[in-house]
Amino acid sequence: MLTSSLLRLLALALPAACAPLVSAQAPNPFDEPTPNPTVWPECAGGQIQVMLLGTAHLANNSPDTYTVDVPDVLVPERQAELDDLVERLAAFAPQHVGVEWVWGEEDARADSLYAAYLASGGLSDDADEAVQVGFRLARRLGLDGVQPIDFPRDPLSTPIREYVARGGEIKHTMDYNQLIPDRLRVDEDSLIRAVSLVDYYTWLNDDSALRGNHFQMFMALGAGQDADYPGPNKLTAWYGRNVNMVHHILRTVRPGDERVFVVVGAGHVRSMRHMLDEAPHFCPVSPLPYLEDV
Template sequence: MSRQQSSDTPPEGWPRCESGPVEVMLLGTYHMDNPGLDVAQLDVDDVLHPERQAQLRTTVDALEGWRPDRVAVERPYDRADEVNAIYDEYRSGKRSYDAEEEIEPPHPSRNELTTECRSEVVQLGFRLADRLDHERVFPIDYPMTLANEAYEELAEDGFEPEEKIQFDQLDVSELEREVTEQIATSSIQEFLLWQNRERNLGVQSAGFFGESLRWGRENNFGGPKLVATWYDRNLRMVHNLWRAIESEDERVLVVVGAGHVHILRELLEKTPMFCPVSPLPSLEEAM
């Protein structure tokens, strides 16, 4: 298998992959089932609409050309059997990607039976693995509650961090407006191109470090603890990715919420077994 990414100039912010480490394409995406779990709450249309389904097929066409050996998804690692039981039903044709399906969600924070079929896990992860004739997909997530007692104590007390210096702060309402508008006026492939560009990848990290890190007083380190939990979760995801691969693997594609990409890239760059890869060349080539 060729390693084209190693010889081409990678997009801004991404390393050049040399021979040896497993290349990990981080496909950052919005949560297509709109579960309301992120900082920014988006107003998105239904991905089961025929026009969106056609766009999803085109997007998978673009990603298929990278020929990953495995597809990893943002579902709990310890629910791999449940995730793959659902994947088997799609792969066998028992369930259809373009139909509303009732599915017991393999995710502890979701309870709607008709949202999982709309998720990026199914619509991108399952669909791509199915196209590549993979027998399994690989959940790598380790869901964690970011808030902690110290942080909540500060919030209950009406704590506001000091404004010591001027710096760019995350405007959640502006982010919601911009992303919602971008989705509404773009195809899915166009939106993923926009979302995975360097200027957009660091937005959530800026929020963590610009806002949450400042929360604390005296012996209360609620904000730093929240940020540390975010790192902990993503470190466990990298570890679960290591568990998923086999010795002959060269490429893994990870379908993950875009807020994870910035930190996962940082962690994968520090992990000598892996090299993070941008999805932009694959998505742009098919435009």
């Protein structure tokens, strides 16, 4: 099942017999058609298109409490699948490739590792998606490098844990598990082992999956009472980080640029897409049309 550490944490405060406030026959808001034209806008002239590819952390190196257990992507079969993935994405022809490494702090590391990657002919024992997807795509397109765009994270979950530990309540209005459609009720650790990486990325970047990932952040909204706001503070920090990531994309582009590719944890996609859609500089683009078989 698509889930998160926050989902488990907030479930502790969910009444055991919590009845949803919506009818069992009510339409599930996550069962929306894909692609959905209301969430991926049509781009206007002069806007820079930004393709957002949501990903699991391929090196199993995320500091998040819950992560997908990704099998070794360095084996030949998975390397061939990554070649296939990148060949499809290359049709977008971006002028820049953004990766989820920290802006400023990891620029020199990105430059040196990318230079070594080129010198090796595209070989690396680093399973990080920045390398396996970002470096691979940049090399395929003949780019000079990749651009870190991330912003340092806050320890977002700790205040909520502390709040619950000292008896704080989290307000719920429904059983949130009922919002997850049947097609997302899968063991993601098993799924990524059972299908190709192209098929996995297609599943992960479906808007229902992206929304199911993101809505769980808002379960934190009910954490707070009196002058204590751990839930809203968590969301504020999360959105602040994503705003700064979009700001870093803007710092990266140059006059005449038309397209940027960004590979980020799938949980970032919906908030970044909204910001890119609202900012007149940009137009967010789905990767799904590029992942389909032709």
